[in-house]
Amino acid sequence: MAVVVTKNLSSLKLYLNKGLDENSKQITGTKTFNYVDSEATDQNVLDVANALANLQKHDVYNIVRIDNSTLSE
Numbered sequence: 001m002a003v004v005v006t007k008n009l010s011s012l013k014l015y016l017n018k019g020l021d022e023n024s025k026q027i028t029g030t031k032t033f034n035y036v037d038s039e040a041t042d043q044n045v046l047d048v049a050n051a052l053a054n055l056q057k058h059d060v061y062n063i064v065r066i067d068n069s070t071l072s073e
Contacts, residue, residue: 001073007038008068012049015062029058038067 011034018027033052036045045065053060 004072006070006072008070009034010036010038010040010045010068011066012036012045012052013064013066014049014053014056014060015064016056016058017061018058028061031056036065 011032013033014031016029016031018029021027031052042065046063049060049063053063
């Protein structure tokens with residue numbers, strides 16, 4: 001049988017640089033935004049991510065789109 005792929009909702013993750021701790025070790029964090037339309041283009045998701053990055057208290061150093069699919073036969 002052929003595999004059937006069903007796209008589910010995606011999510012968007014912003015990785016944040018929160019500065020240094022008392023030992024000069026990098027502190028990082030993440031913000032995850034769920035319910036991203038799986039049909040949204042990568043450019044649209046990046047545009048939204050950049051707009052959200054501008055609203056963050058800390059600098060964003062990485063943007064990740066996480067796609068989710070269901071596989072069946």
